[in-house]
Amino acid sequence: MAKYSSLGLETELTLALPGGGGGGDPSGSMETKQKKRVFFEFSGEESKVVSKNQVVGWPPVCSYRRKNSFSGEERTKMYVKVSMDGAPFLRKIDLSAHEGYSGLIMALEKLFGCYGIGEGDNNEYVPIYEDKDGDWMLVGDVPWQMFSGSCKRLRIMKRLDAKGIKLHAKDLLKGISIEA
Amino acid sequence: MINYFPEEVLEHVFSFLTSHRDRNAVSLVCKSWYNVERFSRGKVFIGNCYAISPERLISRFPRVRSLTLKGKPHFADFNLVLHDWGGYVYPWIEAMAKGCTNLEELRLKRMLVSDASLELIAKSFPNFKSLVLVSCEGFTTDGLAAIASNCRFLRELDLQENEVEDPRGQWLSCFPDSCTSLASLNFACLKGEVNLAALERLVARCRNLKSLRLNHAVPPDVLQKILARAPQLVDLGAGSFVHDPESETYNKLKNVMQKCTSIRSLSGFLDVNARCLPAIYPICINLTSLNLSYAPGIYSKELVKLIRKCKKLQCLWILDTIGDKGLRVVASACKELQELRVFKSDPNDVGNAAITEEGLVAISAGCPNLNSLLYFCRQMTNTALITVAKNCPNFIRFRLCTLDPITPDAVTMQPLDNGFGAIVQSCKGLKRLSVSGLLTDQVFLYIGMYAEQLETLSIAFAGNSDKGMVYVLNGCKKLKKLEIRDSPFGNMALLADTGKYETMRSLWMSSCKVTFGACKSLAEKMPRLNVEIINEGDEMEGGSDDRQNVEKMYLYRTLVGPRKDAPDSVWTL
Numbered sequence: 001m002a003k004y005s006s007l008g009l010e011t012e013l014t015l016a017l018p019g020g021g022g023g024g025d026p027s028g029s030m031e032t033k034q035k036k037r038v039f040f041e042f043s044g045e046e047s048k049v050v051s052k053n054q055v056v057g058w059p060p061v062c063s064y065r066r067k068n069s070f071s072g073e074e075r076t077k078m079y080v081k082v083s084m085d086g087a088p089f090l091r092k093i094d095l096s097a098h099e100g101y102s103g104l105i106m107a108l109e110k111l112f113g114c115y116g117i118g119e120g121d122n123n124e125y126v127p128i129y130e131d132k133d134g135d136w137m138l139v140g141d142v143p144w145q146m147f148s149g150s151c152k153r154l155r156i157m158k159r160l161d162a163k164g165i166k167l168h169a170k171d172l173l174k175g176i177s178i179e180a
Numbered sequence: 181m182i183n184y185f186p187e188e189v190l191e192h193v194f195s196f197l198t199s200h201r202d203r204n205a206v207s208l209v210c211k212s213w214y215n216v217e218r219f220s221r222g223k224v225f226i227g228n229c230y231a232i233s234p235e236r237l238i239s240r241f242p243r244v245r246s247l248t249l250k251g252k253p254h255f256a257d258f259n260l261v262l263h264d265w266g267g268y269v270y271p272w273i274e275a276m277a278k279g280c281t282n283l284e285e286l287r288l289k290r291m292l293v294s295d296a297s298l299e300l301i302a303k304s305f306p307n308f309k310s311l312v313l314v315s316c317e318g319f320t321t322d323g324l325a326a327i328a329s330n331c332r333f334l335r336e337l338d339l340q341e342n343e344v345e346d347p348r349g350q351w352l353s354c355f356p357d358s359c360t361s362l363a364s365l366n367f368a369c370l371k372g373e374v375n376l377a378a379l380e381r382l383v384a385r386c387r388n389l390k391s392l393r394l395n396h397a398v399p400p401d402v403l404q405k406i407l408a409r410a411p412q413l414v415d416l417g418a419g420s421f422v423h424d425p426e427s428e429t430y431n432k433l434k435n436v437m438q439k440c441t442s443i444r445s446l447s448g449f450l451d452v453n454a455r456c457l458p459a460i461y462p463i464c465i466n467l468t469s470l471n472l473s474y475a476p477g478i479y480s481k482e483l484v485k486l487i488r489k490c491k492k493l494q495c496l497w498i499l500d501t502i503g504d505k506g507l508r509v510v511a512s513a514c515k516e517l518q519e520l521r522v523f524k525s526d527p528n529d530v531g532n533a534a535i536t537e538e539g540l541v542a543i544s545a546g547c548p549n550l551n552s553l554l555y556f557c558r559q560m561t562n563t564a565l566i567t568v569a570k571n572c573p574n575f576i577r578f579r580l581c582t583l584d585p586i587t588p589d590a591v592t593m594q595p596l597d598n599g600f601g602a603i604v605q606s607c608k609g610l611k612r613l614s615v616s617g618l619l620t621d622q623v624f625l626y627i628g629m630y631a632e633q634l635e636t637l638s639i640a641f642a643g644n645s646d647k648g649m650v651y652v653l654n655g656c657k658k659l660k661k662l663e664i665r666d667s668p669f670g671n672m673a674l675l676a677d678t679g680k681y682e683t684m685r686s687l688w689m690s691s692c693k694v695t696f697g698a699c700k701s702l703a704e705k706m707p708r709l710n711v712e713i714i715n716e717g718d719e720m721e722g723g724s725d726d727r728q729n730v731e732k733m734y735l736y737r738t739l740v741g742p743r744k745d746a747p748d749s750v751w752t753l
C-alpha cells in the first residue's frame with residue numbers, strides 16, 4: 001500500500017528523496033505561512049485526513065462544480081426517522097449519504113431487509129415522506145436535492161393501505177395528509 | 181505592386197481568414213493592409229478585458245459583430261480571487277451601445293454581468309443573435325427575461341456554469357410567440373422553476389433548435405414531450421431523469437428516444453435514477469460527446485453498461501466513480517476517444533481509491549487519438565506517465581491533478597519529474613499543461629527544453645528554487661499564461677526577464693516567495709504591465725514593508741494603464 005508524503009509545519013521541498021521512515025517529509029527551502037498551510041497526514045493503511053485544515057482551492061475544482069456535485073464541501077449529516085408498516089420500531093437513515101433516489105431505495109431495502117419499495121404497482125411498499133410543510137408526499141417526484149432538503153421523516157407504507165388513494169403526484173402535492 | 185490592389189480585392193481575400201492570429205499577422209504587413217483588415221474584422225477575441233479599453237476596440241474595429249471577453253484570472257475558479265476583483269462587462273456594453281450597434285454575438289467568461297448589462301444588450305443591439313456566458317455571475321433571471329423579450333433574432337442563449345439568482349422564474353415565458361429563431365438554448369445551470377408549458381411551446385415553434393440543455397426543474401414527462409416535438413436535436417442536456425421504470429412516462433420516453441437519431445451529444449442527468457438509463461441506450465451508438473460529470477447518481481456498473489454502447493465517442497466527461505475498472509472498459513469500447521475528463525465526485529473524499537495511474541495507462545493504450553486530458557487521481561507514477569507519453573504523442577491539453585498536491589511516484593517514491601518530462605518531450609504540440617505531485621526544478625528544466633508550443637502552464641506546490649521558474653520563462657517561447665501557487669519562486673525569478681511578460685497575457689503568483697519590493701520595482705520598470713497585489717484581511721497600514729512576501733500577485737500586459745474599478749483590496753503598483 002503506497003505511503004503518502006506528509007506536509008508538516010516546516011515543510012520544505014528539495015531534490016532529496018523523501019526523507020527516511022514514516023512516509024517521507026521532504027526538506028527544502030520554502031517558508032510556510034501557518035494559517036494558509038496544508039496539514040495532510042496520511043498514515044499507511046488508514047488514509048485518513050488527520051487535521052481538518054484544508055488548503056484553499058485544492059483540489060482545484062471550480063466553485064460551481066463544488067456546489068453542484070452531490071457531496072459539497074460542508075456536507076452535514078441529515079438523519080431522518082424511517083417507519084415501516086408492520087415493523088416494531090423505527091430506524092434512522094442519513095439522507096446526505098446518498099446521491100439520489102436509487103441509492104436511498106437500496107439503503108431502505110437493506111435496512112428493513114425487504115425488497116419491493118417503489119412507486120410501481122408491482123411493489124409491495126410505497127415510500128412517502130413528510131415535508132417541511134407537514135404534508136405527506138410521494139418519494140421521487142421532485143429533484144433529489146429538493147427532496148433531501150425538505151424531507152423531515154420517511155414512511156414505508158404498504159401499497160394495500162394506499163389503495164383508494166390515487167397516488168398521483170399532483171394530488172399529493174395538494175397536501176393530502178395521511179395518518180402517520 | 182501591392183499598393184495597386186484595390187481594397188475590395190484585399191477585403192475579399194481577407195474574408196477567408198478566420199483565425200485571429202492570421203488576421204493579426206496580416207494587419208502588421210503595412211498601413212494599407214492594416215486599414216483594410218480593421219474595417220473588415222468581424223470577430224474580436226480579448227483574452228483579458230483589462231488589456232484594452234472598449235473605446236479603443238471600437239475605434240480600431242468599428243464593424244465588430246462578435247466579441248469574446250474574459251475577465252477574472254483562472255484561479256478565481258478555486259476561490260483564490262475575491263468576488264469583486266473586477267471583470268465588469270457593463271462598460272463594454274455601454275461603449276458598444278454608443279459606437280457599434282451592429283453587435284450580434286457576445287461571449288463572456290469569468291465576468292461580472294449585471295441585470296443592467298443584460299437589459300442594455302437587449303435594448304441596444306437590434307441584430308443581437310448570440311449570448312454565451314461561462315462562469316459568470318452578478319445577474320438574475322430578470323436579466324434573462326429582458327434578453328428573451330427583446331432580442332427578436334436570438335439564435336443562441338448558452339449559460340454554462342453561472343451563478344444565477346432566480347427571483348421570479350418566468351423568464352422563459354418572455355420569449356414572444358414570434359420568436360422562432362432559437363437554435364441553441366442552455367439553461368442547465370439555473371436553479372429555479374421554469375414555465376414548462378412555455379418551454380414546450382417554445383420548442384415546438386423553433387424548428388431550427390439543435391441544442392437544448394435543460395435544468396433540474398424539467399421532469400421526464402416534459403422531456404418526453406419536448407423530444408417528441410424536436411427529433412432534430414443534435415445536443416441534449418437532460419434535466420431530471422428520475423422516474424419509475426415501470427411507468428407510462430418511461431415507456432413513452434423510451435419510444436421517443438429511439439426516434440432521436442440526430443443526437444450526437446448528451447449531458448445533464450442532474451438528477452437521475454440509474455434504472456432509467458436503458459431509455460437512452462438506443463442513441464448511444466451515435467454519440468460523439470457524453471458529459472455525465474454532473475450526474476453523481478449513476479454507479480460505476482451502470483455507467484460502464486452505458487459507455488460500452490458508445491462506440492463512436494470522441495469526448496467523455498465523467499466522475500471518478502467510474503474507477504480504473506470502468507476506464508478499462510472505456511479504453512476497449514471508445515476507440516475514437518479524443519478528450520477525457522475525470523472529475524472528483526467528492527472534493528473531500530480521501531478514502532476513495534477509485535482512480536489511479538492504471539486507468540490512465542489503459543486509456544492511453546486503447547485510445548491513441550487522445551489529445552485532451554483532465555485527470556483527477558489519487559496517485560501517479562513516472563512509469564505510467566512515460567507509457568502514456570509513448571502511446572499518445574498527440575496531446576494538446578494535459579492536466580493532471582493528484583489528490584495530495586505533493587504526492588510522489590506511488591511506487592518508487594521519487595518525484596514525478598521524469599514522467600512529466602516524457603510528456604513534454606513526446607507531445608510536440610502540447611499547448612496546455614497542469615502539473616501535479618512531488619516535483620523539483622528538474623521538471624521545469626524539461627518543460628523549458630521541450631515544451632515549444634506551450635501556451636498555458638499551471639503549477640502548484642512544485643519546484644525547489646528560482647531556477648525552476650526561470651527555466652520556464654527562458655524556454656517556453658510561446659508561453660501566454662503562467663499561473664503558480666504555493667511554490668518557492670521568488671524575486672530573482674520574477675525579475676529575471678521582465679520583458680518576457682509583455683509577450684504573455686498574464687502571470688499569477690500566490691503563496692510564493694515574491695516580495696513587495698520586487699513587485700514594485702517590476703511595476704516601475706515595466707509601465708505597460710499592471711502589477712496587482714491582492715490583499716485580503718492582511719491590512720497594510722501606511723507603507724508596506726518591501727521585504728514582506730506578497731500573498732497574491734497578478735500581472736498582465738495592458739495598453740491602457742491601471743484600471744479604475746479595482747476594489748480596495750486590490751492594489752495596482
